[in-house]
Amino acid sequence: MLFSDAQNLELHQAEGLMKFLERQPVKPALPSLDAYAALTRANREQFNSLRLDYHGSDLIVGTPQVKAVVRSVLQATLVNRGRAFGRSGVVISGGSTMGKTAAAIAAMKTVFSKYKRDVPDFREFGRLPVVYVEVPAGATPRSMMAQFARFLGLPVATRATLDSLQRTVVSVLNEVGTKLIVVDELHHLSDTNKSNVESSDLLKSLSNQVSATFVYAGISLHGGRVLAGERGQQIAGRFTMQRLQKYTTANADEWRLWNGIVRAFEEEFCLFNHKPGDLAEHSAYLYDRTQGAIGSLVHLLTLAAQLLVLEDFKPEHERITLDLLNTIEVDIAAQQASEAILTTVPQSKSAAKKSNASVKNAA
Ligand SMILES: Nc1ncnc2c1ncn2[C@@H]1O[C@H](COP(=O)(O)OP(=O)(O)OP(=O)(O)O)[C@@H](O)[C@H]1O
Ligand SMILES: [Mg+2]
Structure with missing residues (x-):
């Protein structure tokens, strides 16, 4: 029982993410004490295995911070509904393990379920409503674009330039009608980039070229270089900020x-x-x-x-x-x-x- 048979889904690929967003953890129903006592050892183990999976599942509790993130993502999506330029987005900033990824996942699940309600047979139309990309450590704008390409299942030639990767990625994202794009671990991008101009430019041009709502999540983005300077200001002026912090108990x-x-x-x-x-x-x-x-x-x-x-x-x-x-x-x-x-x-x-x-x- 220490190990689970439940399938671990790969969030960094389109298909894995869609399955993950569709999956709703189901709380096993507790039998009566008598019924539990009457279970054979094998059946009890099976039931307890389900309970272990449930407790360890990717269930996200709707804390006030999670709700605030989901709300601002929905608001940005609404604002962007008919916009061809100057689209709004959300920055989720905070220290490590403050729940940034969990909140971003809650937002993705909400947007995805609303989309699915509107377009139930989205798969048949080859639609990909939500995209999730994690910026790798030490990333350059080019390697971030390569992550997008990998998520979409596109080949990444070693010689491919940032421009050519971006052109391909942008055209696929528009073709599959992506509505929400979450870029997680964004601090990895600013860490390594001597000048943040290239990174900010890339983010800005992506959000101009793809008609989706962008969410950037990462450590201390509020004070970081991604939002600094003239280029950073262009993002800061359009995005709202959700800062996730430790809970305090002062009153x-x-x-x-x-x-x-x-x-x-x-x-x-x-x-x-x-x-x-x-x-x-x-x-x-x-x-x-x-x-x-x-x-x-x-x-x-x-x-x-x-x-x-x-x-x-x-x-x-x-x-x-x-x-x-x-x-x-x-x-x-x-x-x-x-x-x-x-x-x-x-x-x-x-x-x-x-x-x-x-x-x-x-x-
Ligand atoms: N609202 C929540 N409901 C359930 N689990 C949560 C919630 N918020 C955070 N967690 C859990 O707490 C842990 C830390 O959260 P998470 O990974 O989202 O933090 P993070 O801010 O993204 O951290 P990092 O900067 O290291 O990536 C995870 O195991 C996550 O599943
Ligand atoms: Mg995280």
């Missing part, structure tokens, strides 16, 4: 938000004895462990749920407890941030030590 509203996020993840658990809201009393502990980083929270909670299933506990023990959470390591960044706080904040003020979550939950 009652922020605590409410954090508690809501923890609860939203709990709603997705497929466990016999864990109800949404059970983790409310530990929300300060969860904040302390993760320092408000969504990636760390997802890791901690997902792994806790999976361990409960994998260990094949009795149904009544399938509940996420502090003891279980304490056995799970979070990523180095969250751990270091948490330790730094513990050494600078007097023990009595540490949320975890004091376990004052109930006060904050009530706020």
